Structures are given as C-alpha cells and as structure tokens.
Amino acid sequence: MLVQVLKKYGGIFWAITKASAIAEIEFRLNFVMKIINDIFWYAAQIFTFEVLFRHTNLIGDWNLQQTRVFLGVLFIVDAFYMTFIQENLDRFSEKVRKGELDLLLTKPVNSQFMITFARISVSCIGNLIIASSWFIWSLSQLPDFNWTKALWIFLLVPAGFSVMYGIRFSIAALAVVFVRVDSMQYVWYQIYRLGMRPDSIYMPWLKFILLTIIPVGLIASVPARAVLDPPEFWVIAWSVTAGPLIVWFSTWFWKQCLLRYQSSSS
Secondary structure, eight states: OHHHHHHHHHHHHHHHHHHHHHHHHHSHHHHHHHHHHHHHHHHHHHHHHHHHTTTOSOBTTBOHHHHHHHHHHHHHHHHHHHHHTHHHHHTHHHHHHHTHHHHHHHSSSOHHHHHHTSSOOGGGHHHHHHHHHHHHHHHHTSTTOOGGGGGHHHHHHHHHHHHHHHHHHHHHHTHHHHSOOHHHHHHHHHHHHHHTSOGGGSOHHHHHHHHTTSOGGGTTHHHHHHHHSOOOHHHHHHHHHHHHHHHHHHHHHHHHHHTTOOOTTO
C-alpha cells in the first residue's frame, strides 16, 4: 500500500516538474534572468559578511571561514525552498481569492501536497548546484577539517527545511480563513531574516526563542554548528524532532482552516 502511494505521488511530482520546466523554458529570457537574480542575491549575502570581516575578526563566535560555511548551509536550505515551495505559497492567497483552491480540493490527491508542489521553479535548481559548490569550497578552507562531520548536513538540513516549510505553510493556510494574508507573509519574511544570521549574534533570550518558540535558528545555524563545533546533542535531537512536529502541525492546522473555508462558488 505504501509503495503504491509513493509511486502515485512520485508520478504526480515528476509530471508537475516536467510541466513546470516546459512552461519556464518557453520564456527563455525570463528563465535566464531568474538565474541571474539569484546569483546576485547570493553575492549580496556573501559580500555583506566579507565586508563586515574587514572590520572584525569574529561575528558572534565564528570567524570568516566558519561564517562562509554557515552561508553555505543557508544557501542550500534556501535553494530547496526557492525551488519547491516559495512561489506556490507566496501566491496561495491569490489562488484563494480567484477561486482556484476549489479546483485543487476536488482532485483525488492530498490537497496540501498539491498546494505545496503546484509548480516547481526549475530555474532555481541551479541554485542547489551553486549552494553546494560554495558549501564544499567553504569547508575546504577550514584548517584540518574532519570531513566526516559534513555528514551532519544530510540529517540536519532536511530537518531545518521541514521547520521552514511547516511554519511557512501554516501562515499561508490562514488565507483560507482570512483570504488576504499579505501582512502575515511580510511577518514571515522578517522572522526568516533572523534565521539568516548566525544565532550566536543574538542576546541569550532571543537566541532561545529562535531555537525553540519560533525555531528559525534550526534552519541554518544548528546544521552549521554541528559541522563546525563539537555537536550539542540536545540541540540536534530537538532539531530532528521539531521538523516533523511542525510539519505535522501544519497538516493539522490546514485541516482546521478547511473546516472554515467558504467556497468562492458558495
């Protein structure tokens, strides 16, 4: 039964990916410009820290080489986010207003799956290559780095991505009840920006909040710290637990919102 379900959703995901690729490549200039825009975004993040380190040796408790590793982790998680879910969730409120949600709810598949992966930003797949290359290069700049520690990435990056997805989807789901949630999306991106900085730069009480209550610190800081420093196993255990919990909550919350949904045709 599980194999059949995985095969079904895998086939749907592949079909969506192919359709998205065809749609994006049709407008080649826009496709190229999206890639160039993302490169500029990466460059802006890198240059920000490179300039800061011209005036200091440490930011928080990391030096320049360690901060580059942090950026590599951040870029990888963000590349997954940009590729698979950002466009879908950013435009979800618009779909609710236009009545497109009604069509999605009639399909014989999980509605959360269809909303999350309605379109794949194929142009952002190159981001994964750029991000991975930067990450590997940044690790190579560390003196006497133990490469086996990089294996933490395969556990903690999916956990961090799950945290990001669960929070973002829960905020998007509010559109089912309130229709317009543009201000809440703005709040999300302000919170996300806190996770785009090393957690050690914050005062202890804010760092605690960003690791527990609003755990955006799990997105990049915890995976990077596991690679760079002696691992704090309670933090790792919490990260691995928090990801599935927040995704589960997003599913539960989505169902609660649907109970209050008034179809555009009603």
